Amino acid sequence: MKATLKDIAADTGFSVTTVSLVLNNKPSKIPEGTKQIILEAAQRLGYRPNQLAVSLVKKRTDTLGLIVSDVSNPFFSTLAKGVEDICRENGCNMILCNTNNMHKCDLNYINMLVDKGVDGIIYGMAGDSTLKNAIDSCNLMKEQDMSFVIIDRYFKKLHTSYIGVDHLMGGYYATKHLIEMGHKKIACITGPLHLDDVLERLKGYKKALKEAGIKYDSKLVFEGRYNMESGAAAFPWLMKTKCTAVFAFNDMTAYGLYIEAKKNGVSIPKDFSVVGYDDIYFSKILEAPLTTIKQPVYEMGVKATEILIEAIKNKKRPEEQFVYQPELIVRSSTRKFE
């Protein structure tokens, strides 16, 4: 059985208070002798403080919660790694919650994390979240007085601490690249259209089109779900559009396209060009290494955690926002069209 303060008090003959004092290295005038006796006993009995009890009285758990929509997507597992590394540096733990893109899970997990008394939450909302859903989540956390920073997906109206990427520019770069390669008929496969970041990418897409004097055609837009399956599902549609290029709103979607293209004997980039979004580390080893928009995911995880921990230390709500600029990575999935 695990040794408690009481056990080692009984063992040494000192009181629980004294033991607690020396074990926590508190400034007090306890003679070296006593200290040694207690330290030795603690060592011998293999004493480790019960963090549940410590947390209960200190009202701090040194634990952060991370909510993401899908860990099996490397985008999020890389993000989780960033969070975890900073947690470790700060003597923190991380509780990882995977919502499988269901907003309902978001709420459940928030409650669970609050109940467990985590010091703060890094919140990556589910893919099916509407603005209203997001507001619900935020309110839930605010009501319970929980510090949090939102990461990745976001709604401008939320006015909370947030780490993200300038997706308007991302969409713009992606589309502009395609245009510069000579493409005029450019389709796009979006993520869920109620998401702000999707709308931003779409804005970027339109902006680039407009600049090039190409008319926006809503028939060339397919609403996907940010995963391989929906990319694959979009393929037949894509073939019918007679487009020469497509902008997939994330890399996973592009992968779905790759799979179907291969099945159907369609060549990328010979038959059509593809630009992705995220720069997952697999993108460079694809048949045609994927041209994509890079998001600094790991750094985002790091930054969010730093902001959160800093805020917790100072006992104030995190307020900071930080928007990274995306970067176009040109590889071989796009080619000149003439």
Place this chain on the structure above:
Amino acid sequence: MKATLKDIAADTGFSVTTVSLVLNNKPSKIPEGTKQIILEAAQRLGYRPNQLAVSLVKKRTDTLGLIVSDVSNPFFSTLAKGVEDICRENGCNMILCNTNNMHKCDLNYINMLVDKGVDGIIYGMAGDSTLKNAIDSCNLMKEQDMSFVIIDRYFKKLHTSYIGVDHLMGGYYATKHLIEMGHKKIACITGPLHLDDVLERLKGYKKALKEAGIKYDSKLVFEGRYNMESGAAAFPWLMKTKCTAVFAFNDMTAYGLYIEAKKNGVSIPKDFSVVGYDDIYFSKILEAPLTTIKQPVYEMGVKATEILIEAIKNKKRPEEQFVYQPELIVRSSTRKFE
């Protein structure tokens, strides 16, 4: 501020006990009227039980710890998903710990998890673990009376609960396939050679070779580290061996090979055949979809969690072992050699 039992007791005029009784739906003869009053107050004040306090007295946290060596490897993130899904089904939480393949982190995390009072640990040991390291980890958990099941990597001498795969057969299938394709000079890029599963795969490799009357040549064995970097590092060596085929001990290693092959204008499978191991979901969309040995990772995560939770329920140490059979998935990275 969060409402406590006391608050709602004060609000309703009943005692804390009574409130606790009705809120926990305990069998007791409390009149409906009182119940309603208390329930209403709880609702109104937004009461949620503080799990720290509950855990402290119940000596149960409904939380499991999962220790893995690298979440950004889809093998482990898929495993984590399996664990998480079963946790959710059982009203459990999961604390994810990522060790970056450092045994020292294993020990730290075990201590942390014990301190936090998790009910059990699913332990995927770090890649740099020796048998002695593994024993240390197990002893640490046993000393603290912690239930655990080991997953993925293992040492037979450990005699603990364990979920894994028959890697001897895996290595055998991989090599045999290559032999059946007509290859005679087959290299392999292993994982860290002190790991049991690596040695098993190697045994399988030798077994297949022997059956085919091919002499085992230690010069055709390269010790990798189970990641893309070491696969890439092995490439120049591989070219010098003049082999016609290579068995990469995991898919990530194979990916490293793909990257270098592409850089150097070497074609897979034209110039040489590759078999991987794991069947990560990216393997099928590679330039030459990877022939590989499939491990049922998700199921393994599920199984381990089920065993652990079941054991916890029955208040006994998990004992069960379960070894899955791997499966050869033939795709296009291997071709007939004549």
Place this chain on the structure above:
DNA sequence: CTGTTAGCGCATTCAC
């Protein structure tokens, strides 16, 4: 039917 009492393991204030 409901309240009193005790205690989970620890930190902390205040006496002695």
Place this chain on the structure above:
DNA sequence: GTGAATGCGCTAACAG
């Protein structure tokens, strides 16, 4: 220098 008392928020015997 050290210890008794109190409380964190909750559950669980045991009375009444």
